[in-house]
């Protein structure tokens with residue numbers, strides 16, 4: 448078994464020598480970040496901050512979204528700030544010296560708010576029993592009803608929520624920059640990047656960028672620490688892929704969210720398909736069983752290709768990566784090598800596979816290049 452481990456290590460080391468793309472991992476806790484590093488990850492490509500608001504903190508998010516007025520919202524946000532700061536200190540420290548892409552919160556609202564049907568039933572039962580319904584309960588029901596969505600995965604998510612509650616963007620940018628400033632003061636080398644989810648138009652990106660830059664400057668002045676934090680966005684909507692030329696003017700990097708991009712390109716509900724008709728689609732080969740079709744990533748590939756070309760045209764320096772499930776999928780990794788992404792990001796356990804495939808893909812591309820230009824007899 449020891450020999451096998453050595454052999455695998457040798458192969459991976461060789462793949463690392465030849466590969467062109469970097470391999471990062473998706474992680475949102477210091478433990479996962481450490482595991483990713485042990486598997487050879489060269490950074491975190493996606494830190495899903497909504498995962499940091501589950502458990503005990505869910506209540507605070509609910510308070511913030513359902514706040515009656517600005518003062519109540521501000522108070523809820525202030526309670527969240529120290530938690531967020533500590534989250535980031537932990538994860539930046541675990542990845543010291545390597546990039547950590549922190550995605551601003553992207554919660555489908557239904558994961559954070561009480562269920563409308565349940566709440567209505569509970570109150571109706573109370574009323575039927577002749578118990579009194581308090582003003583507070585009535586207000587909660589109204590607020591939940593106002594925020595209820597039929598399709599939360601296509602609703603007030605990602606940047607849309609951030610624009611509705613600008614304090615939320617400010618809070619997260621502040622927590623990221625305060626955490627980085629503190630670590631720099633301690634002699635560490637944190638490398639955070641701020642990523643905006645579900646961008647559909649350059650206007651959204653401009654507004655978020657202006658807010659983020661303002662907060663970064665505030666924190667620089669308060670702490671006396673110079674911060675250099677790239678601000679980029681996810682490409683998860685066909686509209687974003689098509690308008691990548693304009694968005695790239697406001698963005699330091701793109702990361703392809705192929706989970707949502709598949710949902711939005713095909714019109715599938717990602718929460719419903721897996722147990723339903725989706726498998727038939729695989730069985731019928733609609734996503735492609737032939738190598739040619741699968742390179743297409745089920746139709747999502749051309750959108751990636753378009754966004755890469757248009758993004759680089761406006762901003763030749765733009766960094767490009769992928770952090771959806773395709774980032775850890777061998778065939779897709781070959782596609783990403785071909786379109787010229789800078790990195791793939793996948794679950795920590797898939798990092799070794801991704802390193803290997805990125806190496807193979809680089810060699811394959813080189814071979815294609817050579818055979819193309821060697822004159823045949």
Ligand code: PEP
Nearest residue numbers: 683704705706707770771
């Ligand atoms: C994606 O949409 O591909 C993505 C990485 O984001 P999430 O899965 O968190 O929506």
Ligand code: MG
Nearest residue numbers: 683704706707
């Ligand atoms: Mg997504």
